[in-house]
Amino acid sequence: MPQVNPLITTPEEQFVVGESDFAFFGNYACRVEGGAILFCRSGSADATVNQYQGQVRRNTMVLLLPGSIFMLTDRTEDFRAAYCSFSRDLFSEAAFRMDPSFFHALRERPISRPPQRIVEGASIWLQMAAYTYRDRGNVFRNTIIKNRLQNLLLESYDKMQRFAARQHRVPETTTRQSELFHRFVALVHEHCAQEREVSFYADKLCISTRYLSTIVRSVAHSSAKEFIDRSVMLEIKMMLQSTDLSVQEIAYRLRFPDQSYLGRFFKKHAGESPTEYRNNKK
Missing domain, CATH: 1.10.10.60 (Homeodomain-like)
Structure with a gap:
């Protein structure tokens, strides 16, 4: 049975929330047209995001910018990840006026293992996103998820900046x-x-x-x-x-x-x- 790309969005369905084994991306490089947030629940895999490579295991977060090339290798049978995928337009609206340095940092480090308090926050965020996704009668559905996406991006950027400050006290380049x-x-x-x-x-x-x-x-x-x-x-x-x-x-x-x-x-x-x-x- 052919594997289905779980990250696909449509003009009618601007965001999708769920959980998947991501078999579609197993040894298969594919461009993510929109963007996505992945949060590993179990198992492990080696991930490639453009030129960046890293291991994904329980509580690892992957942030995919629109247009990223994504692939998983050495994916274990129990690999599962919760996700929220979003269209390019929805991402552009959520990221409007964000500091360009955020996107610089994300391109350099799209795969991360946040501390426990951030893990708990990400789990709650995904639960809220899933609730909004199921609430199809809500006329403000896309606006709510856009605002929540912006909040998550800002939180992620803040934590990435703090981590970088601790790890690199002296910059190697100007x-x-x-x-x-x-x-x-x-x-x-x-x-x-x-x-x-x-x-x-x-x-x-x-x-x-x-x-x-x-x-x-x-x-x-x-x-x-x-x-x-x-x-x-x-x-x-x-x-x-x-x-x-x-x-x-x-x-x-x-x-x-x-x-x-x-x-x-x-x-x-x-x-x-x-x-x-x-x-x-x-």
């Missing part, structure tokens, strides 16, 4: 460099399907390619080109796993010169051809 790096990450997330050259992102940031490379090396411990290429690989893998597009069609969509060029690029980074990767993931 505020200016950190801001440029976060803007670079956002640009790569938005444009990597079409743009793979460092110069494109340097121009967008109005800095030299050399300075951008220095910043990325300092923060991410890799070159800017390597960072871009990893994002492109995520896009290719997602298309290979989540669509029936041919390798030639994927090459066209990602603006590779031809299928052979994409094949060489993929094999260089993955150690196997796109077709081999697709077959191995079936």
